[in-house]
Amino acid sequence: MAMIRCGECGREVSDKAATCPSCGAPVDAATAVRAPEALSFEDGHFVGTSAMIAELAKRAITSANYRVDNVDASAGTATFTTGVTMGSWSGVSGTISWNEVAPYRYKVTGHGKQNVQGGQVVAMNLFDEANAKANNVIREMVRFAGGPADAVPQGSCAVVILAIGVSTLMIVGAAATLI
Ligand SMILES: [Zn+2]
Structure with missing residues (x-):
């Protein structure tokens, strides 16, 4: 059947x-x-069943070293959390969503938001890190489905923003010294 x-x-x-x-x-x-009997990636869409994409999302989140929180094939969502790591100001909560745009063809989107950690007054989305992590998951999904490496664009301005981030920290440091 x-x-x-x-x-x-x-x-x-x-x-x-x-x-x-x-x-x-x-x-x-x-x-x-x-x-489809197996998942594939064609023209920017994942071709398969929602259950296949749910499994793929789980695999991609694990592969990116994030924690899988919830995967719901009928809702078409997978949520994950990242830890606080080197170069990360706080953890990120991310959601990957897939919508069927044609029979068995799914468009996958993702977004993330920065978590407020204990003692941290403001959780800013520095470097748009949160959305970048959701994109990391989608990039892994595309890779596992055999899609092209450039299907999800890399954040090209990350280095420039990082430099601004560092100089801001230095200014804050200097102000603290003056006081
Ligand atoms: Zn019917």
């Missing part, structure tokens, strides 16, 4: 079913879109 996509309501149906159990539309196994 293979799963196919109902042409009327978009739900998954067995190719052996005569009608869709959700909407009652007749199932035409010959013309319906079949669930």
Whole structure:
């Protein structure tokens, strides 16, 4: 038995079913879109089932050394948390989301936000680090799915911003000395 996509309501149906159990539309196994047997990456989209992408997201988060918090294939989201590491001002909470834009074709997006750590008054999104970490996960997902290395752009201005960050710290240091 293979799963196919109902042409009327978009739900998954067995190719052996005569009608869709959700909407009652007749199932035409010959013309319906079949669930891919393996995940791939084509033209900026992941091709597979939501469950396959959920597994991929979990694998990518683990590969990036972040912690998997929750993966929900039916909602199409995976959440993760990063630790405080060298070059990181605080942990990041990130979410990876996948939306089906065509049968079994998913667009994956991600975003992150900086966590406020104990004793830290303001959690700024320095260097846009939080979103960069979500992009790291998506980049890993693309790599595991066999997609091109340049599918997710690298943060090209990271070095410049880092330099500004360092000089700001030096100014703060100098002010502290004057006081
Ligand atoms: Zn249906």
